[in-house]
Amino acid sequence: MRRYTVKQKLKSAAAFLIILIFLPYVVSVFVNGVDVTGNNSGSPFYIRVRVPDNEEADGVGEVEWTEYLAGILAEEMPKDSEEEALKAQAVLIRTQIYRELEESEDKILEENYLTAEELRKRWGAEEFDTAYKKYVRAIEETDDTVLLYGDTYAWTPFHQSSAGMTRSAAEAMGTDQYPYVAVRECPFDKKAEDEIQVFTFTCSEIQKLCRDFLVAVADGDRAAMGYSFEDFEITKYDSAGYVSEMRIGETVCTGDQFRDALSLPSGAFSFSEAETADSGDENAVKITTTGKGHGLGMSLWTARQMAAEGKTYEEILSFFFEGTELRKDIQETELF
Secondary structure, rough: OOOOHHHHHHHHHHHHOOOOOOHHHHHHHHHOOOOOOOOOOOEEEEEEEEEEOOOOOEEEEEHHHHHHEEEHHHHHHOOOOOOHHHHHHHHHHHHHHHHHHHOOOOOEEEOOOOOOHHHHHHOOOHHHHHHHHHHHHHHOOOOOOEEEEEOOOOOOOOOEEEEEEOOOOHHOOOOOOOOOOOOOOOOHHOOOOOOOOEEEHHHHHHEEEEHOOOOHHHHHHHHHHHHHHHHEEEEEEOOOEEEEEEEEEOOOOHHHHHHHOOOOOOOOEEEEEOOOOHHHHEEEEEOOOEEEOOOOEEEHHHHHHHHOOOOOOHHHHHHHOOOOOEEEOOHHHHHH
């Protein structure tokens, strides 16, 4: 009969104890995959991020994954946002990042974010801990959850507020690749902050800002003549009330081109004639915009109102991205 020494018994007991400690982790990894946040191992997970001020590393630095997500989330949504709305936005940001990483060769993330130190300065030391934990909680409680369409990461655009309805990607972009980005009624947005804004530009200012796509630029005589209010005409709106086609003189362009050129808050706008004190006799155009952002995907304002009424983040995302599926990603480590 084989006899065990005291030393052998101690080794066996230690081995058994190690198995007990690590067995839950092994089972979890086998079932769910490795957690990209590093939470399963208790150690932080770092990612490579473009940092313009970091000259020593060619503009690339390492940032802890949760801090990066929290920094993007805090840049897009105020600290008094409802928690379910924050969770919905956390899922959209995570999905967007995974989608970008899947297509990236260098695996360097480009999205702007606010560091914990920047947020501490913005909020003050007294409010920082409570507010920051709120963002981190939204990230941790959605725990690697992403939106999928079929077997691919969904395209997850968002904006601050719509013009009353979100836009259809098929109409705005001329593609049927994103059928889940469709028109959704958002009556809450009509009461959003800065929902309606008014801007005044002289015709020469608009000509200068739009010079990259104006036909008149190539025509010296026409360009010299300049424009008047009668040269601005909206010829088509999409079903959500955004300008899909307009005319400036002889040039036909999209509302989004015009919005980007003038840095307008929204592509839902209208024209009226105006005169400004500093423009002399020159014609000026008054532009009234509705909403903030491109109008595609999730309206952050409506998401917050839905959360305030008791909707969960799953219900919010189902409303804005009908046809997609919420799923915990188990292949995320292959992206980094």
